Amino acid sequence: LRKSSPTVTELVQGILNGDTAALGRGITLVESTNSSHLENANTIIESCLPKSKNSIRIGITGVPGVGKSTFIEAFGKLLTDKGKKVAVLAVDPSSTISKGSILGDKTRMQELIRNPKAFIRPSPSGKSLGGVARKTRESIILCEAAGYDVILIETVGVGQSETAVHSMVDFFLLLKLAGAGDELQGIKRGVIEMADIIVINKADGENIKQAKIAKTEFERALHLYPPKENGWIPKVLTCSALNATGTDEIWEIIDTYIAENKKNDYFTIKRNQQNMYWLEQTLDDRLKNQFYQSKKVRSLLDTMTQNVLEHKVSPFRAAEELLKSYWNANQ
Amino acid sequence: LRKSSPTVTELVQGILNGDTAALGRGITLVESTNSSHLENANTIIESCLPKSKNSIRIGITGVPGVGKSTFIEAFGKLLTDKGKKVAVLAVDPSSTISKGSILGDKTRMQELIRNPKAFIRPSPSGKSLGGVARKTRESIILCEAAGYDVILIETVGVGQSETAVHSMVDFFLLLKLAGAGDELQGIKRGVIEMADIIVINKADGENIKQAKIAKTEFERALHLYPPKENGWIPKVLTCSALNATGTDEIWEIIDTYIAENKKNDYFTIKRNQQNMYWLEQTLDDRLKNQFYQSKKVRSLLDTMTQNVLEHKVSPFRAAEELLKSYWNANQ
Numbered sequence: 001l002r003k004s005s006p007t008v009t010e011l012v013q014g015i016l017n018g019d020t021a022a023l024g025r026g027i028t029l030v031e032s033t034n035s036s037h038l039e040n041a042n043t044i045i046e047s048c049l050p051k052s053k054n055s056i057r058i059g060i061t062g063v064p065g066v067g068k069s070t071f072i073e074a075f076g077k078l079l080t081d082k083g084k085k086v087a088v089l090a091v092d093p094s095s096t097i098s099k100g101s102i103l104g105d106k107t108r109m110q111e112l113i114r115n116p117k118a119f120i121r122p123s124p125s126g127k128s129l130g131g132v133a134r135k136t137r138e139s140i141i142l143c144e145a146a147g148y149d150v151i152l153i154e155t156v157g158v159g160q161s162e163t164a165v166h167s168m169v170d171f172f173l174l175l176k177l178a179g180a181g182d183e184l185q186g187i188k189r190g191v192i193e194m195a196d197i198i199v200i201n202k203a204d205g206e207n208i209k210q211a212k213i214a215k216t217e218f219e220r221a222l223h224l225y226p227p228k229e230n231g232w233i234p235k236v237l238t239c240s241a242l243n244a245t246g247t248d249e250i251w252e253i254i255d256t257y258i259a260e261n262k263k264n265d266y267f268t269i270k271r272n273q274q275n276m277y278w279l280e281q282t283l284d285d286r287l288k289n290q291f292y293q294s295k296k297v298r299s300l301l302d303t304m305t306q307n308v309l310e311h312k313v314s315p316f317r318a319a320e321e322l323l324k325s326y327w328n329a330n331q
Numbered sequence: 332l333r334k335s336s337p338t339v340t341e342l343v344q345g346i347l348n349g350d351t352a353a354l355g356r357g358i359t360l361v362e363s364t365n366s367s368h369l370e371n372a373n374t375i376i377e378s379c380l381p382k383s384k385n386s387i388r389i390g391i392t393g394v395p396g397v398g399k400s401t402f403i404e405a406f407g408k409l410l411t412d413k414g415k416k417v418a419v420l421a422v423d424p425s426s427t428i429s430k431g432s433i434l435g436d437k438t439r440m441q442e443l444i445r446n447p448k449a450f451i452r453p454s455p456s457g458k459s460l461g462g463v464a465r466k467t468r469e470s471i472i473l474c475e476a477a478g479y480d481v482i483l484i485e486t487v488g489v490g491q492s493e494t495a496v497h498s499m500v501d502f503f504l505l506l507k508l509a510g511a512g513d514e515l516q517g518i519k520r521g522v523i524e525m526a527d528i529i530v531i532n533k534a535d536g537e538n539i540k541q542a543k544i545a546k547t548e549f550e551r552a553l554h555l556y557p558p559k560e561n562g563w564i565p566k567v568l569t570c571s572a573l574n575a576t577g578t579d580e581i582w583e584i585i586d587t588y589i590a591e592n593k594k595n596d597y598f599t600i601k602r603n604q605q606n607m608y609w610l611e612q613t614l615d616d617r618l619k620n621q622f623y624q625s626k627k628v629r630s631l632l633d634t635m636t637q638n639v640l641e642h643k644v645s646p647f648r649a650a651e652e653l654l655k656s657y658w659n660a661n662q
Contacts, residue, residue, distance in 0.1 A: 316468075
């Protein structure tokens with residue numbers, strides 16, 4: 001029994017057979033920063049790609065304390081009870097497993113972690129959002145090839161990572177608490193506009209009344225905002241992740257949303273748009289990185305920035321100067 | 332009397348003296364796509380830059396039909412009556428003077444156009460938003476050097492141009508009409524989150540009641556959204572540009588906002604951020620342009636795009652392939 005070094009072909013076969021050990025190893029290769037793993041990682045991804053089209057990808061965000069882990073635990077159970085295989089991934093550039101990211105802290109998902117129909121993987125480590133997002137996005141492919149029906153992708157709703165997650169999912173869920181005032185400070189402007197559904201969590205006990213008021217307020221507010229590209233007007237629901245109430249209605253909405261979007265082709269259109277987004281985004285990042293890391297640019301950038309801030313040159317002129325010296329150096 | 336070809340020094344002197352003919356000529360040079368004008372344009376801009384710090388820059392957006400021209404006419408009159416010099420510029424990549432952009436259609440601003448304290452300039456022509464935005468942004472510098480106290484920058488609220496305008500102003504005003512339903516379709520998602528003030532226009536005659544309801548609704552909605560970086564919670568007002576009612580209150584809010592932001596330094600911080608934004612944005616655009624125009628990239632891009640859409644390679648792998656061939660060709 002050769003456990004230590006399966007071949008790439010064996011790994012791919014394992015993933016396609018739904019073997020979680022193979023899936024875990026595959027994701028480890030995809031996440032590796034060791035350049036000798038890159039070739040194998042690419043082979044695995046490209047073997048999985050044609051098999052990975054039928055899942056539902058759901059992004060879940062909300063500020064710390066809103067109850068994301070408890071929600072995923074309850075929602076995950078609901079889905080596995082319905083016979084679905086559920087994978088939980090995360091995008092959290094600041095976290096490392098050792099520092100205890102939300103998903104790393106497995107005590108919070110005690111049930112789901114033991115559920116044979118569920119696969120939980122903490123956020124890949126890394127400081128650059130681009131790198132972390134890329135790894136998560138490629139891990140989705142592997143999970144889909146392994147037969148997971150629903151992929152939940154969690155992110156902390158306080159940085160740039162929601163945009164990344166929004167660009168890799170079919171449906172985006174924002175968790176909130178009633179009593180907007182205190183909690184608003186944490187959430188980034190723009191996140192509300194990304195949501196396909198807003199869920200007011202902790203609607204239990206004495207909070208129920210407040211949660212219902214918050215629901216009405218958000219419904220009213222969302223009505224003043226333009227509908228989404230596909231005509232969807234975001235829904236607002238209350239739920240208690242703790243008591244597992246309200247999760248069924250949430251799944252029904254998502255299920256209907258996906259069915260409708262598959263019927264009118266928006267599902268495929270959006271996935272194609274997302275693929276183009278990641279292609280362009282990667283090109284963009286790499287072109288910029290190469291520019292900002294060039295010796296010529298690094299030696300000039302501070303002076304040019306200073307000149308702009310001191311109103312000596314316009315930002316456009318400063319850009320031209322930097323580009324001229326970059327391109328001259330590269331010829 | 333040498334009217335046809337003033338030297339650059341004379342032009343700069345004219346602009347600094349507040350001579351509108353010199354200002355007009357200066358802007359024409361800045362807008363020129365003739366590369367032989369570039370040097371002179373840059374000299375003019377850099378001579379004006381140190382003199383251009385004391386204006387208030389206000390962005391004004393709203394879908395067609397919301398009454399932008401009428402609003403600017405009324406608001407401009409109010410400001411000039413208060414002794415302020417007002418310049419009106421525009422960012423509208425789709426318009427050309429001949430096709431009759433909103434500002435090109437001067438019949439809509441009959442009074443303001445004849446007002447000696449006002450300077451009106453239609454949107455520079457051009458198809459690329461980046462080019463049009465750059466020209467407008469550099470024209471602001473010239474207007475400020477010419478002593479204009481308030482610069483109004485108009486844009487049609489249906490495309491990408493609001494983001495560009497938002498990134499060149501101190502205060503962003505969104506014009507809307509009561510009866511959200513019909514009019515919402517036109518406005519882009521995200522524009523509402525940019526607004527520092529929402530003005531419900533056409534609050535006159537039978538519309539007054541509706542406008543007041545809309546005001547309350549928006550106030551309630553905005554309260555659910557996170558405050559801006561400087562703690563500002565966007566205001567909602569009604570106005571009738573036609574009857575010139577409500578404009579005074581709008582100006583008071585802007586005036587107070589600017590005074591507060593100058594006191595707490597946010598005014599300068601934001602302008603510096605905007606300068607950095609335009610530096611980075613310009614670098615970004617030019618790096619991308621060079622990439623996408625390269626022969627190697629153009630010959631590969633279609634195939635790579637197709638491979639991604641057909642799930643043969645991941646977008647990240649496709650990006651690497653394109654970059655490899657681009658960088659090899661340039662070495």
